[in-house]
Amino acid sequence: MSLRILVLEDSRDDVKLIERVLKKDGLVFTMMVVHSRDTFEAALANYEPDLILSDHRLPHYSSAEAFEAFKKKSLDIPFILVTGAVSEEFAVTSLKNGIDDYILKDNLSKLPISIRRALDKFKTESERKVAEEAVRVQNEELLKINGELDSFVYMASHNLRAPLMSISGLVNLIRVEGGEQAAQTSQYLDLITESINRLDGNLRDILDYSRNSRSPLRADPIDLKFLFNGCLEELAYMVPRSEFDFRLSITGGVDFFSDLVRLKIIVSNLLSNSIKYRDARKGKLVIEVQVNTSPENVIILIKDNGTGIHVDYHEKLFDMFFRATENAQGSGLGLYIVREITNKLGGTISFNSSLGFGTEFTLTMPNRHPVPEEDA
Template identity: 45%
Template sequence: MNNKLKILMLEDERDDAELIGRSMIKSGMSFESRRVDTKEDFAEAIKSFSPDVILSDHSLPQFNSLEALKICKQKGLSIPFILVTGTVSEEFAVTCLKEGADDYLLKSNLVRLPLAIQNALKQKELQEQRKKAEAELRVQNEELVKVNQEMDSFIYSVSHNLRAPLMSVLGLVDLASREDMDRGSYFQEYFSMMNHSIAKLDDTLKEILDYSRNSRQQIVYQKIDFRGIVENSLERLKYLEGFEIMQNNITIKADGAFYSDEYRLTVIMNNLISNAINYKDLSKEKCILNISVLITKEKAIVSVEDNGIGIPEEFKSRIFNMFFRGTVKSKGAGLGLYIVKETISKLNGRIAIHSTYGKGSRVEMELPNHIA
């Protein structure tokens, strides 16, 4: 120990105090000490001397170690407290340790005293570090609660304050387009461009909502109708450009029931099917989308395969990155596959994409069956 320690001795025998002091000097410890033997002097010394360590005899004429420990507790002090006494039973020693003493040893064997002091000081340092870490964690938790509250407000704003007016604008554009058709269809090209831009913005808002809900909502396990989810996704996406030329093939094989989160599976299928439609290859005779699901007692193996434009080799390592758009044909904000990956991770599943540029892509997923 390089620093000079302040040691407060609660000891009524001067000779014993000197014996303890010599033991510490012999070990090479640098310290200054103060000896007290009454309750009043002990309380005053804690305040004025500010000790680093307290060495306490058990029994004094009008005071004892348990009362000294009680004073330290009442003052909220974490000063290392070591019982140094003449004779003590194992039962009493255990009682002192339970009350807050750091260690105990006998005056007849002071060899371990320097090590006991060092250990007590290290323990105090660890406790202070833990308290500091706990305080920092509380602050972080408070900040996290605040962020979550702000996120809730943001989600509400996106859902109600942005999408609702957007749908109103879309309705007005539709009315104006119909009136224009009655008057000669002079502005249909502009109305089509407006519809396209509004739809693109709405898709981006929906992706933001999907990402937020996946991060924050609890997983709700229920029996899954995979065919129903796929067919509903196709119905929802039938207004995408080029949907009508897609040849969709659905194969579902089930060895029993499958349980998972329906909302998250819907988000996954919506994104993968919309990608297959958006990145179709019009140069091919047929635009094909094959969706297959194999359900076992342990998992569901899902495959979504198309013969679209495929993914260039240089983009494959980044397809799951947030906001990544690998082609000018991309119509979204680059969140689709990122959301798919995050959602599958939330379900403790796995995903892999195999793609050859110019030939097509195949997405393979494994999702655990939570039937239990």
């Protein structure tokens, strides 16, 4: 590849010396030589050089003025000073101002090395800028896609849940006003209600997954007793409270801070699984929750006497869309979301379960004390 070199120099002898040194080193180039302000600035606009070599002082122009004109063009090419003796202070100042290098005319043998080094530096810098621009464009596209995905998830969930709630209301209306006819169709209404609740739960799982991926972490004060009782009230459609025993023990007495929305999703999923997979052969379902708070963390143990989980399924329990049986209810996202949220909060989750003997989950979550605001 032939270099296009623009030379600002008023001495023909110096130009010939520069040409001789560069050719001897094997550089392939074409050269335009100018020696005034007007010809230099015209060449910047029209010649499209790959490199500029400039003398320091010409009769009516200086390298400092030439460099200022060069900077205004925003050309991404090297500018090398080729000059006679200059002070060390001038050389340092020139480099600080952005000139890539300076070569003394009595030591032109160093010029080819300086040119190659400067060109390599600009090539590397250009490649870096191209890569950064590609990353910037990609990030903008990802932000756009994420925004569109958020909108889609919200709209899809809203548009699907609205008719579900209408159907649920109509079912309740039939129960209330249908009289004898409603009693005859009670079994079918129960099946419809079950399907509505299942689909609504699947939609909530999708929303929970989207919110966990997008929204920033918070440090809310957590009333643990209120949290667990509130989650149970929201799950009342699954089974009446009279059909299971709920035992809650909270120790430690330390204020606990975490992301309320995310923690509620975790607790609700684990409690709903205990209810969903209760063992009718054991009589009443028993859900036992033990909580211990400390300044560093909170440890939550949720234990039930339900059907339990076969050891063959333990490794896949937190996988996305995993279901232990084809008849399993839910989206297969619940425990996957629980693990993802736990990780997001910086916590850990483990479990112990065997078929026929119930399940025990242990959550360890950091106590996310809010950072005090600095005084204004």
